[in-house]
Amino acid sequence: MSLEDRVRTEVLGMLRPKHGGDVWGRLEVKDFSSNVNPLGPPERLNEYIVEAARDMINYPDDRCKELKEAISQRYGLPAANIVVGAGSAELIRLFPEVFVRPGDKVIMPRPTFSEYGFACQLMGAKFMDVPLPEDDGFYPEISTLIDAMSPGTKAIYVCNPNNPTARMLTRKEVMEVVKEAARRDIMVFLDETLLELSERERDVTCVGEVAANDNMFIIRSFTKSFAMPGLRVGYGFGSKDVVRYMDAARLSWNLGTIEQRVATKLMINEQEHVRSAVRLLLDEKQRMRDGISHILKRRIPLPDSYFFFHPLRSLGVTSPKFKDMMLNHNVLVRDCSSFGPPGQSYSRFCVKTRESDDEFLEAMKATVEELHSGR
Ligand SMILES: Cc1ncc(COP(=O)(O)O)c(C=O)c1O
Known part of the structure; x- marks a missing residue:
């Protein structure tokens, strides 16, 4: 062989x-x-790193308790609705590991961020590509996304605003997709990592919706907001059940001590x-x-x-x-x-x-x- x-x-x-x-x-x-x-x-990033680096002899806290509490404070959601990852990239990988079985269909508006397809491909997903309309400046038609939902569909991906097209849906539009997906037992993976630096963040974010909708999962990241791709810290929001399964399947000690402590400081001190x-x-x-x-x-x-x-x-x-x-x-x-x-x-x-x-x-x-x- x-x-x-x-x-x-x-x-x-x-x-x-x-x-x-x-x-x-x-x-x-x-x-x-x-x-x-x-x-x-932020100016104090190095200071935070040096301080966090003093304690390398112990394993990191696998529950990421302090970091989750800081995120919880900032977003007004319980820690039970939060999962953290080594960059949001880890959560992009984790989502299909938890939800997608070989042969399941995933709806992928294109062009979009390549990591979603990569992670789904690894799990043996079938792709239902929805080309974003170039003539309309790449604004997705909500009805087109909904029409793409068919028997056997497990998940739909929405990047808001979308990378690379820079187009943003309203919260109402995203929730229309979420509600319709819920009726058909489809999960919605929503990437809000690029929303954090938008003046429309408060009006557009769907983070406040996750507790009541257990067919959605939202990712966010420290990478963009704090300009630190070199430290890998992302986080995600879902209903308590969604988060329980995501957390059960994630890699142990996925966030090192430096990442956890630095991110906690940034979340609390550097908004x-x-x-x-x-x-x-x-x-x-x-x-x-x-x-x-x-x-x-x-x-x-x-x-x-x-x-x-x-x-x-x-x-x-x-x-x-x-x-x-x-x-x-x-x-x-x-x-x-x-x-x-x-x-x-x-x-x-x-x-x-x-x-x-x-x-x-x-x-x-x-x-x-x-x-x-x-x-
Ligand atoms: C839309 C989008 N989502 C997620 C990521 C992953 O970012 P990170 O793993 O650094 O959080 C990126 C990185 O470029 C991105 O553009």
Whole structure:
């Protein structure tokens, strides 16, 4: 028997999901490819890390009690509704491990964040892809999502706002999906990690709905709000029953002591840092839109989130080529080809601080000029 015969069918031919943020070792490059807090981490992050690192001799608290209490305080939900993970990525993996059996159908609006598909593929799910309508600026039609629900469907994925399209549904729209899914025994996986830095967060979040709806699970993360992808801390909300099963199946000691203690401090002490970023992004998003519109000599639409999913067809350039050209000006944008069609014709880049955004606009202006002059 060859090794291939012994490997699970789902794993054969599996490819690692692609992500932005590949700036390692290139300090001169400004990273616009990953959507994190433009202010960077709070000033006291290092202090928190050093303090937490004093106690490495003991195993971490497997229940993550203090961190869950801090999250509970911030969101006004009992700790029994909260599960924590090594990044929300761990919870993305855990969800199908708990709920998806081989052959179950999962509804996947596309393009969207690749980790959902990766985790579902591993569990042997069948994909029901729902292409997001490009002509309508990628706003999902709620009726289309509901129409995709058919016998054998186990889960539907909703990323709000969606990565990479930057489109946001209202709470009413998301709950319409949740209610209809409940009638058909379908789980809703809702990713709110990109909502935390939005000025509409309070109006749009569905966290307050989880206790009463046991067919939904919501993820959040420290990565974006506190600009710390290097420390892996995410969390999720569900009904007590949903959380009980998720918690039963998760990896033991999934969060190290440093992660737990630092995240607890951030949740309690550093909310103002997140609020400052929200205010900054709101202004900068408009300025960036105006700047890009000026360069392209046409008005471009404002994204619902703090990153742009920008069409490249009129510039006659592909996503990887645009990335390379921008890199020549020390700006990293996200090559969107890995999101599948029509990602090849789009670039994703985030909004940062005024100074960085000016550098971005300079790089974009130079790149567009090069494209126009055929260089
Ligand atoms: C939409 C979305 N959800 C979840 C994640 C995972 O983030 P983390 O594991 O750092 O919490 C990402 C990371 O890029 C993302 O873009």
